[in-house]
Amino acid sequence: MAEQVLIRQGAEARVYKTTMPDGRVAVAKQRFSKSYRHPDLDAKLTRGRLNQEARSLKRCKEHGICVPEVIRVDKSSATLFIEFIHGPTLKEWIVANGNPDQENELMATVGRILHQMHSFDVIHGDLTTSNMILDSSNQLVLIDFGLSQISSSAEDKAVDLYVLERAFISTHPNSERLFATVLEAYSVSEAARLILRRLEDVRQRGRKRDMSG
Ligand SMILES: Nc1ncnc2c1ncn2[C@@H]1O[C@H](COP(=O)(O)OP(=O)(O)O)[C@@H](O)[C@H]1O
Ligand SMILES: [Mg+2]
Structure with a gap:
């Protein structure tokens, strides 16, 4: 062994x-x-x-x-x-990195990859900045698909993005700009824009849930 x-x-x-x-x-x-x-x-x-x-x-x-x-x-x-993928998780990378241009570029890459993944109906189920690794050639590698599912539903895709948004908010202070860049790069098709409108509903439900404790 x-x-x-x-x-x-x-x-x-x-x-x-x-x-x-x-x-x-x-x-x-x-x-x-x-x-x-x-x-x-x-x-x-x-x-x-x-x-x-x-x-x-x-x-x-x-x-x-x-x-x-x-x-x-x-x-x-x-x-x-x-x-085995060698390299820091996106979380570790963001915490260590001080270059806003590089950061923006990487967030756009995250958005493009998630758009691509959703286009063939993979819902990750646990999107966080710890479940992405930057490998030695600076490629963004997605990991941890244990809660994933195959679904074509806009709702499921919107929830996938919402999970990542919550992860950004709780892990990275002042990350609104970062996540906005992710969504901007995600929004490159009519289907994606529909999913983003759906994300608005998901957020509203989340806020209601928060208020009712
Ligand atoms: N293929 C991999 N290469 C390198 N490190 C990995 C790999 N898969 C997981 N890890 C490391 O192990 C951690 C936990 O793995 P993960 O699949 O996310 O399981 P968990 O469900 O416990 O979060 C990751 O955050 C990462 O640091
Ligand atoms: Mg994990």
Whole structure:
């Protein structure tokens, strides 16, 4: 067994850096069971997320979106082996970066990539600046598709963007300008403009929810 280094202990999965038998550096994302869930439901959820994560990664790759390559899906241990991406997360990059032009350019890239991803109906489900990595050739790589789904609904796509907006607000102070640049670059088709109008509704519902506590 190759050496495994724990990168992150999450609520649903442990993420390790490991080496495959052929020497490739990989990430092993192992989902574990949650004792508060009924064992059958738990196994079903775990299996579903493992499969969906692998499926969405492959679908994105087929359409030319930068995502880690799927190396192996091990159902018996609920582990997904994917290519290791070297580089900071977008969150780390934003915190460390002081160049507004570079920042703007990167935000436009985020918007373009999300527009492309939504155009073939992948909903990421957990868009945050921690779920994007800037690789060594400065490509933006999307990760963490465990909550993803395939849907053509404008509502689902608007909610996907809303999740990212909330993540920006809570993670990066004074990030309104950054997220506005994301949306501007996203809005390059009639379908996208419809989704942005939908985003307005989603925001309003969010505000109502906040007010009613
Ligand atoms: N392919 C990868 N290459 C490099 N680091 C990764 C990769 N996948 C995940 N990570 C690192 O592990 C962290 C957690 O992985 P993630 O898939 O987002 O699981 P979680 O559901 O716990 O958020 C990421 O924020 C990132 O730092
Ligand atoms: Mg994550």
